[in-house]
Amino acid sequence: MRIKGKPHISIIRDENGIPKVVGKDLNDLLFGLGYCHAMDRGIQLMLMQTLGKGEACLKLQDTDEMFEIDTFFRRFNFCGNTAAEIEKFTPTEKEQLQAYCDGINQRFAEKKPWELTKLIGFKSFHWEIQDIIMMTRMAGFLTLAQSQGEIELLFIELVQNKIPKKLLGELFPGILGNYDEEVISEITLPSKIIPDSVKWHSSANPLMASNNWVVNGDKSASGCPILANDPHLEVNRLPAVWY
Incomplete structure (x- = not known):
């Protein structure tokens, strides 16, 4: 796949749909990455930006529930003072971050996720460096x-x-310190990490986690090692939807 106006950038997807971005330099790769993110995760970018800025009532639905969500996010002020943070970057770093943003914005200019217009009615969307900082926070x-x-x-x-x-x-x-076992035993939990059906000492419920693991090539069909680098998902989600 070629990107309009970017002859040096190509996006190649494997049989699982995982993209590989090819370019002449790092800025090309970051532009292509942003383009892919907008293509594959555009609705998530929009929702995270909307929530982070506390604009759910304005852009999604004007309800009491959305107002509570906006209040929560505005209280933490995730998008505050981003200008000062941007000034800490070197000119090269700013250029690289802008390349990523440009990739997102070009894809949205070419084709918006159908959810934005048909379900939500979004008319415009723009991604900036301060949005990267907000998302990181x-x-x-x-x-x-x-x-x-x-x-x-x-x-x-x-x-x-x-x-x-x-x-x-x-x-x-x-x-741990000197915790009070008697007090803790009186706590009533709203939900449990380990369900009652699981027997203690013998087994444990699989938990969501940030995982890093590698399988030796002796155990893979190809003979090559398999690396799962922080997929944030259970093993049954492989190949990971994150990249």
Whole structure:
């Protein structure tokens, strides 16, 4: 696939639809990456930008529920003071970030995701460097908050299921302190990480996680090693939809 006005850039997809961007330099590759993201994940870009700026009521649906969502995101101010952050980049870095943004915007100019116009009625969309910073902040905060919350829930469940302190100390080295087992046993959880159907000590429920693993070539059909680099998905989602 060739990109209009970019003769040095080509996008080649394998049998699984995973793209490979070919270009003459890094700026070409970043432009192509942005183009691919807009093509494959355009609706996600739009939704994350809308949520991060606290504009769900304005652009999606003017309801009390959306107002609460806007209030949540505006309170954290993920898009605040991005100009100062941009000034910390070198001219080369700004050029590279802009190339990525240009790739996104060119694809949207050529063809918008059908959801934007038919379902939501979006008339325009533009991606800028400050949106990259906002997305980085959102991903870092939301991922950390979710992970921390799940770890705390897991710890409570472990204590309530009488897992010995010695084993808990191995799972959470140096951070437990003198927790009050009696108080923790009285906590009522809204939901459980480990369902009641799973027997403790013998098995564990598969959890969502950020995974990095590699399979030796001796165990693959091709004889080549297989690397899964941080797919954020269960193994049954391979090949990963993230790239």
